Amino acid sequence: MEGSLVRVNLLLAGVGGQGLITMGKIIAEACSLSNTRVLVAETHGLAQRGGAVNVHVRIGDVMAPLIPLGEANYLVALEAMEALRNINYCNKETNIVLNREVVRPVVPKVKMLSIKDVSDTLAGYRTFTVDASKMAHEAGNPRAANVVMIGFLYGLGAFRDLVDRGSFLKAVRSETNVRAFEAGEGIAMASRLTASL
Secondary structure, eight states: OTTOSOEEEEEEEEETTSOHHHHHHHHHHHHHHTTOOEEEEEEESSSSTTSEEEEEEEEESOOOSSOOTTOOSEEEESSTHHHHHTGGGOOTTOEEEEESOOOOOSSTTOOOOOHHHHHHHTTTSEEEEEOHHHHHHHHTOTTTHHHHHHHHHHHHTTTTTTOOHHHHHHHHOSHHHHHHHHHHHHHHHHHHHHHHO
16 A cells, blocks of 8 residues: 555644553554554643643655644544644544543633534534543443544544555454444444435
8 A cells, every 4th residue: 555645634632641642653553554654743732641732643645744734634632622722734624523522621711611612613614523432431441532533533434545444453452442443433434324315
């Protein structure tokens, strides 16, 4: 698959402790197993648990690790409000995937938004909301919301022609993570089916 002209820009956003860096590493390992070029760059806000964390993942025909503003194909927010903070990376074709989780900001006097507030603000964008934290718990690993989101991306077709399913199943490793991946994948496939009806 290497040398393909296909390019996918994924921006992973959330807060410390949600497994964003691990999420980037899993995607990078799956790309490596599929012989697909990938560049990953991590950017951190506050250097503490709860501070903002972004991971830029660029797959395919890419030369620079950071996604240019307005060029994300997918924005994945493990903490929903982080989607709003990173909206400048999106365009009207960007798929925005929200985890149904809102974390109280560590900065004082910042308004706490509900998931509905976030979704309403994103009206006009192609947005999906996934209860990834709940699905991870049901899969047997409460910390695997990041893997649920990877499965959801795979089910949406984010990695088509770049990374095969078997590579992801190897990269996630544990049985509970495989269940989390499959749960996210299944929800995405159902979303695609519903959208096509």
